[in-house]
Amino acid sequence: MNEVADPQRPVVEEPRGLWSRLKSETRATHEKLDGRIMAGRPFESRIHYGLFLLVQHDFHSIVSPLYGHADLAGMLPDLRSRDRLPTIEQDLRDLGLAVPNRLRSPRDYLLDIPGSLGWLYVAEGSNLGAAFLLKAARQLDLSETFGARHLAAAPEGRGLYWKTFTSALDAIELSAVDERRVIGGANDAFMRVLGFVERRFFDATAD
Numbered sequence: 001m002n003e004v005a006d007p008q009r010p011v012v013e014e015p016r017g018l019w020s021r022l023k024s025e026t027r028a029t030h031e032k033l034d035g036r037i038m039a040g041r042p043f044e045s046r047i048h049y050g051l052f053l054l055v056q057h058d059f060h061s062i063v064s065p066l067y068g069h070a071d072l073a074g075m076l077p078d079l080r081s082r083d084r085l086p087t088i089e090q091d092l093r094d095l096g097l098a099v100p101n102r103l104r105s106p107r108d109y110l111l112d113i114p115g116s117l118g119w120l121y122v123a124e125g126s127n128l129g130a131a132f133l134l135k136a137a138r139q140l141d142l143s144e145t146f147g148a149r150h151l152a153a154a155p156e157g158r159g160l161y162w163k164t165f166t167s168a169l170d171a172i173e174l175s176a177v178d179e180r181r182v183i184g185g186a187n188d189a190f191m192r193v194l195g196f197v198e199r200r201f202f203d204a205t206a207d
């Protein structure tokens, strides 16, 4: 049976190399995360969407320093300009929400290069799935220019933007041990986001 093309779905090539392993070995944590986010009904109201923005802020405030890392910038093109923390902060302001302090975690600043690559894979990949989230956000009258700026596609399109990143990732020469560290970093990142979802959506004692 022919698959029906979904216009929300970016055209993406079949994964190969390290990217392929990252995708298959983080699938379970990604699915768990999707399930928990949707259980929080992030598009039910702007109040719920604000909780989703706080999750994004928690995660991207940790990952943001990696975008300015000189060694990583030598491996991944246009790295600095890919950081979405500033647009998440603007989205919070659009909705009249206070921008929290950026999280600092010494452990994350001490991540090795392979582990950092795994974290960046998660942050960049989340923009691929963001097509679906942006569509849902439109029902709250949010858009690429108000409240959902960080879900916008890159000017060249999500598919190409993602391919540029994954091709660079696949071109990095890594030992088998370091590849395991990349995958470990990606799974740590997903688990960390899951923790933020639990805290922001489901922990009544969270600030």
Ligand code: HEM
Binding pocket: 009, 010, 012, 015, 019, 022, 023, 030, 033, 034, 035, 037, 038, 059, 121, 122, 123, 124, 125, 126, 127, 128, 129, 130, 132, 193
């Ligand atoms: C309810 C929330 C989410 C949904 C429904 C969702 C959905 C999706 C979908 C449909 C794709 C595949 C896009 C495609 O191949 O055309 C995708 C990719 C991805 N998403 Fe999510 N996503 C969600 C949240 C997140 C979050 C919060 C993160 C990380 C912080 C994330 C990380 C990723 C990654 C890394 C990929 C790339 C997978 C690959 O092809 O290697 N997603 N997502």
